[in-house]
Amino acid sequence: MSHPDDDDSLSRARARAQLLGGGRRGKTAEDVVRRVFAIQAQDTTAAGLGIRARGQDLTARAVRAAYEQDRTIVRNWFMRGTLHTIPADDVGWVTRLLAPRVLAATRHRYRDLGLTDDLRHRTDALIGQALAAHGPLTRAELAERLAVIGVDPTGQTPFHLIRHAALTGLLCHGPLRAGEPTYVLLDDWLPAAGERGPTEDAALEELARRYLAAYAPATVDDFACWSGLAVGAARRAWQDLAQAAAIVTDGDATVLARRPEDTGDQAGSPDVRLLPAYDNYLTGYRTRQESVDAAFEARVWPGGGVIRPTVLLDGQVVGTWARGSGGRAIAVDPFSPLAAQIQVEVDREATAITRFLHPPPVSTMA
Structure with a gap:
């Protein structure tokens, strides 16, 4: 994508886009997540530190408040079926866009674990009932309730069933309890999450636009790798942006034609x-x-x-x-x-x- 002599300027540009260079920092946890769109969040501590590194004098208390009191950011399974933190008002359309491919890719794992379509639907219903009745529950607490219908509470089975419920739009991560994540009903935690937002090709284009705002200069292959989308779908989003004159391409690297404002940087x-x-x-x-x-x-x-x-x-x-x-x-x-x-x-x-x-x-x- 670049010559060795260009790598320094390329990495500087990417660091600026990610609020990691040129003095750029977000003012709040919500501002950080919105400007970089997604924070890798497999580990709760690392996710908080990722927001901190991009923010101006942010405290752990402020980050937790954005998750739990303001509910402006949400941790759940999104890109590549892995845990990320994204803006709360993007949860619905991003899940609808990305989850079907993740679910399809996981079918062989479901089969290996004996998680049939019928069992997954039954556990979705049971998880929904438990969260509606008891509020936020930990993975262990949900596993205990799933054991009632014969689900092995050990190993990876509870994880895959909880993630399935998240990918189908039933639940998301809620408040921490003694440092441990809990799960809540998405519609209760974020009543507006069910609003449609962009769909199909418009959603693809919007995801590509968000990615370029936070990661450019980048290639379509970078976008496909980051999002987990099929390369064909990623290229279609690139083409739509090109037809709308929204991007500029120099060789393989692409940037937005109109970049986000750098006010205050x-x-x-x-x-x-x-x-x-x-x-x-x-x-x-x-x-x-x-x-x-x-x-x-x-x-x-x-x-x-x-x-x-x-x-x-x-x-x-x-x-x-x-x-x-x-x-x-x-x-x-x-x-x-x-x-x-x-x-x-x-x-x-x-x-x-x-x-x-x-x-x-x-x-x-x-």
């Missing part, structure tokens, strides 16, 4: 961010070489599906990091020695993460 450099594990900056494209030097890929992707937390400098990954014992100390492992100015910014980010994960107690004094 500062173009200072260097821009250092500490990204969490599995961050979508590293999963939003088909290839990795534009953001991670090939010599260091194994230190970011050690195998087993793991993507380590990374140190990002102006769009380039320059190291990894981890939380030490107790989770308060941040240990940074740079690929090469860092300049003093960069180290100062890394230390500032590490302090911000510690403060985010371990905020000072709220004073109860008047």
